[in-house]
Ligand SMILES: [Zn+2]
């Protein structure tokens with residue numbers, strides 16, 4: 001098995017542990033796994049596209065929207081202009097010129113603006129029933145693109161420092 005596959009599998013395992021712990025309100029346990037994810041990001045930059053997704057979701061499950069948005073912004077810096085996500089309502093590839101809505105409760109659910117509006121009016125079939133009462137984190141494309149701009153030479157230093165701070169929490 002390649003190193004990349006091993007790292008990705010390990011990252012996915014940590015994400016699953018985060019999700020299970022978040023359901024049991026085990027904040028410290030979630031944080032312990034987030035630190036592991038941050039360490040993986042530092043050691044294996046090629047796996048960051050997937051790892052940042054796990055970090056962003058794990059933070060949102062424990063209510064830290066600010067760190068969650070930062071993780072998704074850093075992820076976007078790697079895949080811009082596309083988010084590394086599809087809308088679960090209409091399968092559209094989510095793009096930076098639109099808002100991305102991340103469910104703060106589900107393990108892996110993203111919506112585009114128009115599907116999010118349908119959800120609000122209870123008009124999105126299966127997603128409406130499974131996300132009943134769930135709140136969403138809105139990632140605003142324009143501002144997130146600015147904060148993750150790769151034109152900024154300091155940005156990669158910023159990302160490294162951010163990951164180190166998390167790993168040391
Ligand atoms: Zn959609």
Ligand SMILES: [Zn+2]
Pocket residue numbers: 103104105106109130131132134
């Ligand atoms: Zn949900």
